Amino acid sequence: MEEKKCEVVLFGPWANAFCTRVELALKLKGIPYEYVEEDLTNKSELFLSLNPVHKKVPVLVHNGKSTAESLIILEYIERIVPSFYIIFGSKDKEREKAIEDSSQLLKVFEEGIEKDFPGQSPFFNGEILGYLGVVIGSLACNYQAVDEAIGVVLISKKNQKFLSWVNALKNYPLLEEKLQPHDKLKLKERVTMH
Numbered sequence: 001m002e003e004k005k006c007e008v009v010l011f012g013p014w015a016n017a018f019c020t021r022v023e024l025a026l027k028l029k030g031i032p033y034e035y036v037e038e039d040l041t042n043k044s045e046l047f048l049s050l051n052p053v054h055k056k057v058p059v060l061v062h063n064g065k066s067t068a069e070s071l072i073i074l075e076y077i078e079r080i081v082p083s084f085y086i087i088f089g090s091k092d093k094e095r096e097k098a099i100e101d102s103s104q105l106l107k108v109f110e111e112g113i114e115k116d117f118p119g120q121s122p123f124f125n126g127e128i129l130g131y132l133g134v135v136i137g138s139l140a141c142n143y144q145a146v147d148e149a150i151g152v153v154l155i156s157k158k159n160q161k162f163l164s165w166v167n168a169l170k171n172y173p174l175l176e177e178k179l180q181p182h183d184k185l186k187l188k189e190r191v192t193m194h
């Protein structure tokens with residue numbers, strides 16, 4: 001492995017569903033990576049040193065740190081490229097670009113949802129709140145408080161589908177009960193951001 005060439009390296013055999021899961025996430029986030037083919041019938045020393053306990057693929061190496069288990073890797077990827085955080089940390093032209101990039105990613109998400117759950121608005125998978133709604137709702141439903149606190153529009157008007165899902169989720173009783181009150185959260189975000 002030539003770590004200097006690419007800071008993200010994925011180890012996995014061809015046509016492995018768990019590795020495909022990770023590759024989809026990397027591509028969705030636009031992260032360049034090097035793919036290293038691992039032969040599971042003859043595991044390399046390097047691979048065994050990266051995942052010495054479970055010895056399973058996929059393994060993702062980022063800046064020399066290895067992570068195993070596909071779902072944990074997805075969480076890790078989300079942490080290294082969280083688009084909303086790039087928006088918070090940027091200014092002027094850089095922020096405009098970050099907002100546009102984020103909008104493009106939401107477009108990919110909207111298209112995927114429309115393809116997999118056609119005609120099932122307002123919730124991703126029908127009338128009942130599912131896990132996807134929980135994942136997205138907890139992250140995005142408070143967008144207005146964050147927008148007002150930092151003075152940007154986090155969810156672009158170009159992402160009407162996403163906005164309508166998020167607004168529907170906001171009014172779902174369980175989320176209504178758990179989400180922080182708008183004004184209190186706005187105050188907290190203001191303090192955190194400045």
Ligand SMILES: N[C@@H](CCC(=O)N[C@@H](CS)C(=O)NCC(=O)O)C(=O)O
Pocket residue numbers: 016018040055056057058068069070071
């Ligand atoms: N829960 C794991 C499953 C990974 C897994 O089962 N990998 C298999 C290939 S499908 C493996 O590496 N097997 C090699 C072995 O057990 O020696 C994930 O999501 O990453």
